Amino acid sequence: MKNNSILRNISKHINLDKAEEESFLSLLISKSLKKKKFLLQSGDVCTHSAFVTAGCLRAYTIDENGFEHILQFAPPDWWIADMYSLITQKPGNLFIEAMEESDVLLLSKDDQEKLYHDIPKFERFFRIITENSLVANRQRVIDSLSLNAKQRYEKFCSIYPAVFNAIPQKHIASYIGVTPEFLSKLKAGGGEQN
Amino acid sequence: MKNNSILRNISKHINLDKAEEESFLSLLISKSLKKKKFLLQSGDVCTHSAFVTAGCLRAYTIDENGFEHILQFAPPDWWIADMYSLITQKPGNLFIEAMEESDVLLLSKDDQEKLYHDIPKFERFFRIITENSLVANRQRVIDSLSLNAKQRYEKFCSIYPAVFNAIPQKHIASYIGVTPEFLSKLKAGGGEQN
DNA sequence: ACTTTTTCTTAATCTAGATTATTTGTCTGC
DNA sequence: GCAGACAAATAATCTAGATTAAGAAAAAGT
Numbered sequence: 241m242k243n244n245s246i247l248r249n250i251s252k253h254i255n256l257d258k259a260e261e262e263s264f265l266s267l268l269i270s271k272s273l274k275k276k277k278f279l280l281q282s283g284d285v286c287t288h289s290a291f292v293t294a295g296c297l298r299a300y301t302i303d304e305n306g307f308e309h310i311l312q313f314a315p316p317d318w319w320i321a322d323m324y325s326l327i328t329q330k331p332g333n334l335f336i337e338a339m340e341e342s343d344v345l346l347l348s349k350d351d352q353e354k355l356y357h358d359i360p361k362f363e364r365f366f367r368i369i370t371e372n373s374l375v376a377n378r379q380r381v382i383d384s385l386s387l388n389a390k391q392r393y394e395k396f397c398s399i400y401p402a403v404f405n406a407i408p409q410k411h412i413a414s415y416i417g418v419t420p421e422f423l424s425k426l427k428a429g430g431g432e433q434n
Numbered sequence: 435m436k437n438n439s440i441l442r443n444i445s446k447h448i449n450l451d452k453a454e455e456e457s458f459l460s461l462l463i464s465k466s467l468k469k470k471k472f473l474l475q476s477g478d479v480c481t482h483s484a485f486v487t488a489g490c491l492r493a494y495t496i497d498e499n500g501f502e503h504i505l506q507f508a509p510p511d512w513w514i515a516d517m518y519s520l521i522t523q524k525p526g527n528l529f530i531e532a533m534e535e536s537d538v539l540l541l542s543k544d545d546q547e548k549l550y551h552d553i554p555k556f557e558r559f560f561r562i563i564t565e566n567s568l569v570a571n572r573q574r575v576i577d578s579l580s581l582n583a584k585q586r587y588e589k590f591c592s593i594y595p596a597v598f599n600a601i602p603q604k605h606i607a608s609y610i611g612v613t614p615e616f617l618s619k620l621k622a623g624g625g626e627q628n
Numbered sequence: 629a630c631t632t633t634t635t636c637t638t639a640a641t642c643t644a645g646a647t648t649a650t651t652t653g654t655c656t657g658c
Numbered sequence: 659g660c661a662g663a664c665a666a667a668t669a670a671t672c673t674a675g676a677t678t679a680a681g682a683a684a685a686a687g688t
Contacts (some may be wrong), residue, residue: 301576323568323569327566356558363558364557371521372521373568374517374564376566378505380474380576383576384579385503385611386495386498388675391636408635417578417579418675418676419675421636421637421638421675422676426675428637602664603665612639615645615647615648615667616645619668620645622668
């Protein structure tokens with residue numbers, strides 16, 4: 241059953257005893273999302289962190305010209321939330337949408353805070369996954385500054401082969417910061433040097 | 435004295451008693467850096483987090499064509515480290531350099547881990563500042579995807595007015611991802627629309 | 629099965645920003 | 659106070675990637 245996956249995820253960084261596992265699982269709210277349904281929309285206040293157990297979600301903004309820009313993909317075993325809104329409890333700018341039929345486990349901000357207090361190991365767990373997420377985001381900033389479109393595309397494919405095979409390529413274009421037309425050209429053999 | 439600033443920084447998120455403060459301060463190593471001196475270089479393993487008490491540092495990479503790309507500025511009251519290298523204890527790709535004569539307080543990774551264990555409040559403290567840093571980095575990714583050069587420049591100036599006034603503008607160019615020449619053109623009134 | 633919608637490709641044109649080069653202004657150390 | 663290095667401005671040219679448009683292919687709904 242799906243609760244195994246979240247316990248396995250957590251056990252990568254902390255060890256829980258049976259009672260703690262039960263106590264943690266009792267806080268989770270299971271939710272299914274049909275394709276194109278939203279977990280969160282721009283203007284909403286984010287009240288829960290989500291752990292993906294099936295399917296795939298994406299977090300994106302829409303700019304002033306109506307273009308989407310994908311900040312994050314969340315395949316199974318990933319956490320996703322609008323961190324800005326979750327922390328500040330102010331309305332955010334992110335849409336979080338199911339790219340296909342998906343299942344998530346939700347943990348409310350309040351319960352998360354209680355967890356930090358009741359089982360301090362969870363503070364460690366979330367510190368560690370936040371650190372890892374920060375490292376990945378910093379690397380993405382560096383890549384956006386120092387790699388060209390082709391290099392960013394190749395890096396994306398090599399780092400996220402599973403995601404790459406499961407989603408429309410226009411979403412990859414949106415993630416790496418090019419138009420779908422240009423990505424198509426790249427794949428056809430554009431940017432031949434290199 | 436400079437230790438006040440780090441205690442004030444910490445007290446924004448957790449409360450320490452006198453003994454805890456003393457215990458924490460005893461772990462810190464004070465270090466001064468002359469202009470253009472490195473706290474860390476590409477290829478080094480990052481062993482310490484640094485808290486800036488005076489001056490200003492910057493973290494940057496050098497790409498395959500020899501161009502610098504600034505990931506972070508660290509004026510007084512900011513923490514700086516190569517998070518990737520600090521976490522993995524593998525050689526990193528960042529240079530961390532003093533932009534002017536600067537003073538930092540260093541906390542070793544080992545001591546930081548001990549602190550998590552001995553005074554769990556520190557785990558909370560670093561979780562919170564890591565979360566804040568993640569939010570800022572995610573916003574920077576979004577901005578790089580959805581804003582043009584002029585908008586990124588204006589946003590930088592409004593968010594970091596203190597840094598903006600204290601550093602050569604070629605470093606701002608490097609941070610926002612344009613050439614110094616183009617930034618100069620922008621300031622002179624290029625990109626007139628908008 | 630077939631109709632609608634979504635995704636991908638190709639190609640021509642256009643532009644934001646890069647590159648290269650030169651000049652001028654500003655520090656900094658001595 | 660001056661020499662040499664460093665930073666900024668200006669301008670001409672170039673290019674990676676955007677835009678626009680249209681058709682082909684694939685997916686999905688009924």
